[in-house]
Amino acid sequence: MDDRDERLDPADPAALLPGGRPHDRWMRLALDEARAAAAEDEVPVGAVVVAGGRIIASAHNQREQLADPTAHAEMIALTQAAAALGSWRLEGCVLYVTLEPCPMCAGAILQARVPVVVWGAADPKAGAVESLYRLFDDPRLNHQVEHVGRVLADECGRILTEFFRGKRG
Amino acid sequence: MDDRDERLDPADPAALLPGGRPHDRWMRLALDEARAAAAEDEVPVGAVVVAGGRIIASAHNQREQLADPTAHAEMIALTQAAAALGSWRLEGCVLYVTLEPCPMCAGAILQARVPVVVWGAADPKAGAVESLYRLFDDPRLNHQVEHVGRVLADECGRILTEFFRGKRG
Numbered sequence: 001m002d003d004r005d006e007r008l009d010p011a012d013p014a015a016l017l018p019g020g021r022p023h024d025r026w027m028r029l030a031l032d033e034a035r036a037a038a039a040e041d042e043v044p045v046g047a048v049v050v051a052g053g054r055i056i057a058s059a060h061n062q063r064e065q066l067a068d069p070t071a072h073a074e075m076i077a078l079t080q081a082a083a084a085l086g087s088w089r090l091e092g093c094v095l096y097v098t099l100e101p102c103p104m105c106a107g108a109i110l111q112a113r114v115p116v117v118v119w120g121a122a123d124p125k126a127g128a129v130e131s132l133y134r135l136f137d138d139p140r141l142n143h144q145v146e147h148v149g150r151v152l153a154d155e156c157g158r159i160l161t162e163f164f165r166g167k168r169g
Numbered sequence: 170m171d172d173r174d175e176r177l178d179p180a181d182p183a184a185l186l187p188g189g190r191p192h193d194r195w196m197r198l199a200l201d202e203a204r205a206a207a208a209e210d211e212v213p214v215g216a217v218v219v220a221g222g223r224i225i226a227s228a229h230n231q232r233e234q235l236a237d238p239t240a241h242a243e244m245i246a247l248t249q250a251a252a253a254l255g256s257w258r259l260e261g262c263v264l265y266v267t268l269e270p271c272p273m274c275a276g277a278i279l280q281a282r283v284p285v286v287v288w289g290a291a292d293p294k295a296g297a298v299e300s301l302y303r304l305f306d307d308p309r310l311n312h313q314v315e316h317v318g319r320v321l322a323d324e325c326g327r328i329l330t331e332f333f334r335g336k337r338g
Contacts, residue, residue, distance in 0.1 A: 068248050069257040069281035070239070079237050088238040103304055104276025107297070111273050112238035125311065128276070132309055133302070135272055140301055142294065 023118045026050055026096045027152045030120070033060040033073065034098045034159050040065060044159045047073035047097040049081040049090070049114075056093070057081035073097060074105035078112050090114045098156040100127035100149060106135040109145060116146045120156025192287045195219055195265045196321045199289070202229040202242065203267045203328050209234060213328045216242035216266040218250040218259070218283075225262070226250035242266060243274035247281050259283045267325040269296035269318060275304040278314060285315045289325025 026048055033046025037060035049057035057080035062071045074097050081095075082088050090112040098120040101109060106128040109117055117136065119129065128135045129147055136145035195217055202215025206229035218226035226249035231240045243266050250264075251257050259281040267289040270278060275297040278286055286305065288298065297304045298316055305314035 063257050067255055067257050068251050069259065070244055070248055070277050071257075072280075075239055079239055082237050086236055088232050088236050088240075090238065102276055102280070103272050103297070104274075104280055107271055107273025107276050108239050111241075111271070125309075128272070132307070138301070140294075 023096065023148065023151045026055075026094070027098070027118065027120060027156070029055065029058065030073075030096045030098050031152065031155060031159070033058055034156070037061045037073070038159060038163050044163050045073045045097065045099045047077040047095060049077050049093050049095050051081070051085070051090075051093045056084040070104070072102070072105050074101055075108055078108055078114075082112065088112060094118060096151075098152075099123050099160065100129050100131060102126045103128040103133065103135065106133070110135065110141060110143050113143050114145060116148075118148045118151050120149075120151055121153050121160065122149065122157075192265065192317065192320045195224075195263070196267070196287065196289060196325070198224065198227065199242075199265045199267050200321065200324060200328070202227055203325070206230045206242070207328060207332050213332050214242045214266065214268045216246040216264060218246050218262050218264050220250070220254070220259075220262045225253040239273065241271070241274050243270055244277055247277050247283075251281065257281060263287060265320075267321075268292050268329065269298050269300060271295045272297040272302065272304065275302070279304065279310060279312050282312050283314060285317075287317045287320050289318075289320055290322050290329065291318065291326075 030046040030048045034044040038044035042061045042064055046060045048055050057077040059073050059076035061073045081090050081093060093114055094116040095114050096118045100119045100123040122131055124131050136147050199215040199217045203213040207213035211230045211233055215229045217224050226246040228242050228245035230242045250259050262283055263285040264283050265287045269288045269292040291300055293300050305316050
């Protein structure tokens with residue numbers, strides 16, 4: 001396991017994005033959250049926030065259970081992480097999420113000043129990082145986010161495909 | 170007071186946008202929330218959600234107090250409204266907010282399937298309805314939002330200008 005993930009330097013987000021596959025470890029924990037969502041009959045998306053080599057937030061989509069339109073995995077994880085740090089500024093944090101963030105979640109990541117996001121499966125219908133918008137790269141906004149996509153993309157996508165196939169079946 | 174605001178028809182959002190100034194009444198309540206935010210030393214933005222001619226949610230920005238990056242006025246109001254209706258689908262609702270929504274809030278409004286949004290002051294730095302993005306009009310997304318901007322814009326903008334002037338003074 002590449003241990004560079006452990007040395008978070010908020011001044012140099014790019015240093016958090018080394019070659020190789022150091023992100024798999026954290027994405028697998030986000031996948032565990034996605035599986036927990038599926039078990040609760042929620043669209044299976046999971047997210048974790050890592051700071052200083054530790055998980056400070058871990059959440060999955062709970063829109064149906066909470067009857068809350070804002071209860072995507074990333075949103076809950078961001079709120080948890082802010083509570084853990086006692087600040088809305090999530091400097092030095094990396095957010096891992098199994099699906100490319102939608103405009104709401106990408107916007108929340110920008111609001112939280114998260115320096116780095118790693119995502120799994122692309123979302124051609126609503127993705128706001130590469131697919132429909134590129135919110136993280138917009139120089140007009142007051143923050144930009146380093147991002148790496150398609151980490152364990154097949155596995156992250158398969159859990160969604162199987163969930164929706166089960167719904168139709 | 171034009172009473173057409175009272176007759177919400179989710180099947181015809183455009184019917185909620187008559188001529189004249191029927192939106193002022195609700196925007197004044199959103200402005201009361203913005204003033205409450207200023208009194209709490211929060212960036213003064215307020216929001217209300219109206220359904221069936223009644224306020225079902227009323228909130229202001231609480232990012233600092235809650236140390237939560239997601240605690241914009243609109244987000245709290247959407248969560249409140251969903252709790253009031255027992256559903257994440259805010260059909261038949263109109264959201265009033267004193268500032269043009271940012272990408273996070275515009276995205277949340279889309280997630281909640283809110284049919285109509287009325288906003289006050291434009292936000293040239295982060296607005297996602299007209300200024301930087303037009304998220305509500307994007308036919309690629311699975312929902313579109315009718316929107317009316319610049320309702321009581323001077324008043325909505327002035328409270329922000331005065332807040333930031335006080336910060337610098």
